[in-house]
Amino acid sequence: MRKLVDAARGTARMMTLAPELPGGLESVRLLADSGVLAAVGHTDSTYEATLEAVEAGATVATHLFNAMPSLLHRAPGPVAALLEDERITVELINDGTHLHPAVLGLAFHRAGADRVAFITDAMGAAGMSDGRYPLGPMEVEVKDGVARISDGPTAGSIAGSTLTLDRAFHRAVTIDGLGVEATVRALSATPARVLGIADRVGSLEPGKDADLVVLDDDFRLRGVMRGGAWVVHPELG
Incomplete structure (x- = not known):
């Protein structure tokens, strides 16, 4: 892990690991001490072992529910541990395949928009x-x-x-019934804060990068601006 962090030369933002594996907790501490976000994911961790990882410095749940044990009433596993801890930001893949809408809604309302990061996990x-x-x-x-x-x-x-974030946004507000403001926070403001780049992106404020999208009344993508220049002009979209 130390070799990976050193090889990144300061560009590593986040690493996902299974904390129950040998050296897992030590790796979480190393990442936290190095300024790299330690994320729990692709794991068979128990509830108790996951709490240990959080105490060691883990702050993100990689695509919660997926690639980890299911939430069971006698064995809550990593899902419950990550959802209940206010220090953890939980990633959710809102493509209608990875998570049933009822499960997504349960996680979203438990954690809140300030602790949810909608992601694509796109290949x-x-x-x-x-x-x-x-x-x-x-x-x-x-x-x-x-x-x-x-x-x-x-x-x-x-x-x-194969998800894109505009489709994730559309699903959230039209199918899952989540509010526009809360969905925007989960798509932009919360990820920007977690990654430590909220001074540049994540919200529309003077002095920040002019990266934005334009949606129509049906929440369909119509325009894309990057750095103040139109990549897709709304009139041509």
Whole structure:
């Protein structure tokens, strides 16, 4: 872990790890001491072990519910530990595949917009048509917009997503019934704060980067501005 942090030369923002593995808690402490966000994810951790990771300095839950044990009434596991602790920002993938709307709503209302970061977990097929795509050494098949591993012992497993954040926003306000202001915070302000870049992005204020999007009355993307220049002009979108 030390070699990875040093090799990043100050550019590493966050690392996801399974704290129950040998050296897990020590790695969490090392990351926290190095100014790198330690995120709990892709884990088989118990409720108790997850709390230890939080005490050691973990501050983010990587795509909560996915790639971790389910929430059970006698074995709450990492989900309950991460949801209940006010120090943790929980990532949620709102594509309708990774999380049932009822589960997403439960997590969102428990944590609140200031502790939720809507993410995409998108792989290379995002914005593309159905078909086969590489994902590292694996091959992924995208069917009806859902990416799954094609072959091997994990065939059929979800392999990231093809989600884009404008679609995540649209789902949140039109299907999940979340308020526009709360959804905007979860999509922009909260992630910017967690990553330590809220002085530049995450909200529309004088002096910040003029990165913004324009939506129509149906919450569909119509325009994109980056650094004060139109990438997609609303009149042409």
